[in-house]
Amino acid sequence: MATAPLIGNFGEFDPEKEDFENYAKRLNVWFTVNKIKSDDKVSVFLALVGAKAFGNLISMSVPDDPSTKTLAVLTEMLENFYKSQRNEITERMKFRESKQKENETVSEFIVDLKRLSIRCGYDETLSENLRDTFTAGLRDFNTRKKLLSIKI
Secondary structure, three states, rough: OOOOOOOOOOOOOOOOOOHHHHHHHHHHHHHOOOOOOOHHHHHHHHHHOOOHHHHHHHHHHHOOHHOOOOOOHHHHHHHHHHHHHOOOOHHHHHHHOOOOOOOHHHHHHHHHHHHHOOOOOOOHHHHHHHHHHHHHHHOOHHHHHHHHOOOO
């Protein structure tokens, strides 16, 4: 009996490109659309997560084998590990220094700023920080000047 081809190309986790929480959410969607059986999810996860994250799981699981743990436990372990690696000051600096790239549209710049703001912990001041960083980072001088002239 032939199996259906898998939907989507699911790569390994890269902390430079994505938060682990997002990776785990995407993985659960991928499991659903590919009808991965519950009994197979841990093995598939360990095969997909990548060498670095897998090594971290091995180290954090000692003396146990990560494959003996549930998917919920494994994802929680990695979420906690990668969250502890973040430095809010560094994340805020990356956010505040953002500039619109040469071929980047305004919409793409806004999405990038929102993505960067997730790790900053701005909470109630998020809108103001997005506004200020967006305005300062715009490539087009005339648009920036117009935005700066608006009274708030």
